[in-house]
Amino acid sequence: xxxxxxxxxxxxxxxxxxxGARLMKRPELGAIAGVVLxxxxxxxxxxxxxxTLSGVINFMTPAAQLGILxxxxxxxxxxxxxxxxxxxxxxxxGLFFAAMTVTFGLPLILAIPxxxxxxxxxxxxxxxxxxxxxxxxxxxxxxxxxxLRGLSLVGLKYATGGSTQLRGVRDATxxxxxxxxxxxDAFGGLFRWLAANDYVETFKNGxxxxxxxxVEIIWFVIIALVATWVLLRTPAGNWIFAAGGDTNAATNSxxxxxxxxxxxxxxxxxxxxxxxxxxxxxAGSTDSRRGFQKEFEAIIAAVIGxxxxxxxxxxxxxxxxxxxxxxxxxxxLTYTDFDQDWFQVFLGGMLLLAVLFNNAIRKRVTGER
Amino acid sequence: MTEPIARNGAEPIxxxxxxxxxxxxxxxxxxxxFDVRPGECHCLxxxxxxxxxxxxxxxxxxxxxxxxEILFEGRTMDFSSPRDAMxxxxxxxxxxxxxxxxxxxxxxxxxxxxxxxxxxPFKRMDVERMNEITMAQMRxxxxxxRAPDQAVGTLSGGERQTVAIARxxxxxxxxxxLDEPTSALGVRQTSNVLATIDKVRRQGVGxxxxxxxxxxxxxxxxxxxxxxxxxxxxxxxRGEITPEExxxxxxxxxxxxxxxxxxxxxx
Numbered sequence: 357x358x359x360x361x362x363x364x365x366x367x368x369x370x371x372x373x374x375x376g377a378r379l380m381k382r383p384e385l386g387a388i389a390g391v392v393l394x395x396x397x398x399x400x401x402x403x404x405x406x407x408t409l410s411g412v413i414n415f416m417t418p419a420a421q422l423g424i425l426x427x428x429x430x431x432x433x434x435x436x437x438x439x440x441x442x443x444x445x446x447x448x449x450g451l452f453f454a455a456m457t458v459t460f461g462l463p464l465i466l467a468i469p470x471x472x473x474x475x476x477x478x479x480x481x482x483x484x485x486x487x488x489x490x491x492x493x494x495x496x497x498x499x500x501x502x503x504l505r506g507l508s509l510v511g512l513k514y515a516t517g518g519s520t521q522l523r524g525v526r527d528a529t530x531x532x533x534x535x536x537x538x539x540x541d542a543f544g545g546l547f548r549w550l551a552a553n554d555y556v557e558t559f560k561n562g563x564x565x566x567x568x569x570x571v572e573i574i575w576f577v578i579i580a581l582v583a584t585w586v587l588l589r590t591p592a593g594n595w596i597f598a599a600g601g602d603t604n605a606a607t608n609s610x611x612x613x614x615x616x617x618x619x620x621x622x623x624x625x626x627x628x629x630x631x632x633x634x635x636x637x638x639a640g641s642t643d644s645r646r647g648f649q650k651e652f653e654a655i656i657a658a659v660i661g662x663x664x665x666x667x668x669x670x671x672x673x674x675x676x677x678x679x680x681x682x683x684x685x686x687x688x689l690t691y692t693d694f695d696q697d698w699f700q701v702f703l704g705g706m707l708l709l710a711v712l713f714n715n716a717i718r719k720r721v722t723g724e725r
Numbered sequence: 726m727t728e729p730i731a732r733n734g735a736e737p738i739x740x741x742x743x744x745x746x747x748x749x750x751x752x753x754x755x756x757x758x759f760d761v762r763p764g765e766c767h768c769l770x771x772x773x774x775x776x777x778x779x780x781x782x783x784x785x786x787x788x789x790x791x792x793x794e795i796l797f798e799g800r801t802m803d804f805s806s807p808r809d810a811m812x813x814x815x816x817x818x819x820x821x822x823x824x825x826x827x828x829x830x831x832x833x834x835x836x837x838x839x840x841x842x843x844x845x846p847f848k849r850m851d852v853e854r855m856n857e858i859t860m861a862q863m864r865x866x867x868x869x870x871r872a873p874d875q876a877v878g879t880l881s882g883g884e885r886q887t888v889a890i891a892r893x894x895x896x897x898x899x900x901x902x903l904d905e906p907t908s909a910l911g912v913r914q915t916s917n918v919l920a921t922i923d924k925v926r927r928q929g930v931g932x933x934x935x936x937x938x939x940x941x942x943x944x945x946x947x948x949x950x951x952x953x954x955x956x957x958x959x960x961x962x963r964g965e966i967t968p969e970e971x972x973x974x975x976x977x978x979x980x981x982x983x984x985x986x987x988x989x990x991x992x
Binding site: 585589590591593594595597598601602604605606608609610611664668669718721 | 821823824826827828835837841848850852878
């Protein structure tokens with residue numbers, strides 16, 4: 357495109373765009389700036405242990421669990437819809453998964469795909485109602501927030517004979533060949549080798565302090581990369597932006613808006629199922645409070661990541677960094693002298709800042725005055 | 726008001742014969758005939774409520790005519806959706822332009838029709854080619870974009886109109902219907918859009934230019950058809966008719982002349 361600028365002398369009113377102005381147009385800029393700020397904050401205030409390998413793994417684990425949800429939520433928000441039921445979906449999919457493995461004794465190779473399909477079906481029901489009724493997704497999925505949470509409770513009591521916790525998932529899945537992909541730590545061998553060669557910190561007996569990278573972090577990175585690729589490089593990504601930007605214009609241009617939106621609801625629910633499978637296998641049990649209020653945290657991470665509440669703008673990479681900010685703040689405060697409950701204040705403040713920032717960005721991008 | 730002779734002897738691409746459209750007991754169109762040939766700009770003029778919108782919606786496949794027939798390249802057509810009309814080669818640029826301000830010019834240009842490379846799960850948009858085509862098409866239309874990822878929201882109204890027109894032409898429109906493209910524009914932007922219409926016409930596309938502004942129509946039009954109260958009042962070729970005559974026909978004649986007199990001939 358270099359020769360283009362040579363012919364470009366036509367309009368003298370178009371000022372040269374500075375690098376700063378160009379960067380301002382990236383939706384994920386705010387989240388990256390946020391990560392830098394939060395890092396500086398904790399470098400100053402927190403125990404240096406926070407930024408050792410084990411400290412980083414410590415805050416990346418909750419960041420990853422939230423992030424998988426937040427990336428789904430971000431894609432859905434770009435597509436112009438909300439899903440407030442994803443937190444409850446985690447509990448509901450967790451119940452389904454635990455029931456499949458414990459109650460019915462199915463192997464993971466069946467239980468995992470079935471959980472995904474089941475969650476996607478519930479997601480498509482959400483989407484179908486929103487599309488058919490034309491109601492705001494906010495209210496429809498708010499209904500499902502309660503429906504799914506209630507069903508999880510009722511279902512758990514039914515499956516266990518009165519308890520709100522279903523145990524025995526670890527025993528049921530421990531020796532399954534698929535288990536290492538969804539629970540525990542990856543690259544254990546590499547870390548043992550690093551420890552043996554003194555590249556990483558070890559305990560006195562020579563085992564590494566960090567036994568490996570928790571699988572959710574690996575999934576988090578993979579999902580963020582795939583989502584970014586879909587959004588930026590595939591026709592489906594273009595359709596998502598179009599569907600969220602202006603449903604009417606998108607439809608008139610031949611974008612299958614309904615299909616796009618329903619698929620996005622299914623993807624979001626599948627992300628919730630992913631978190632459910634990982635956390636249930638990790639804990640070895642499921643309970644009805646799993647995923648409680650995660651829908652709000654996921655939406656906050658997506659908004660910090662640059663998503664507009666009105667749709668049509670945002671990025672998966674932004675949600676990735678938004679979730680990391682979240683993890684850093686939740687865990688980071690324990691490394692400082694601050695009261696941990698500052699976390700909520702911090703989160704609300706970040707959300708407010710992010711919304712104001714995004715609004716200003718949108719005006720810049722659209723040239724609105 | 727004579728039946729015009731075909732320009733260069735070309736057959737019309739689209740010919741609409743005695744189109745009637747009723748909505749319940751409201752007669753929106755009461756027998757409209759209209760045709761457009763390749764490489765001409767045929768202006769459809771009419772005041773508000775004359776039936777212009779209903780007529781172009783019939784032509785672009787949104788409405789089905791109650792009576793009458795539509796011939797496309799000599800064959801009778803029965804469009805059941807705008808998609809059908811689009812595939813046949815009738816593209817409509819409505820006033821809302823079907824553009825998304827937050828998206829880049831390139832993404833808007835190819836919205837719903839993205840070229841791809843690769844196979845299976847690795848099928849992706851051919852971003853480089855998309856950018857190249859967009860930049861080239863925009864340059865041809867006289868718009869210099871800073872970058873292909875510039876958001877449509879940063880373009881002026883006239884530039885957006887031009888992007889929408891260029892997009893339609895790029896995707897093989899044989900007939901381009903423009904719904905009041907100049908109605909919300911300033912003087913300078915209007916002349917840019919009129920220049921764009923001229924460029925498109927030179928490429929052999931038949932342009933249907935809907936307007937209620939006689940001056941804009943006369944600036945580019947080859948033929949002029951006036952619609953009043955759901956009927957065509959007649960078709961005139963360029964040079965056969967004066968702006969005053971057109972204006973009078975649009976307004977239904979007498980009362981407008983009186984009004985115009987009282988306003989000193991400025992309307």
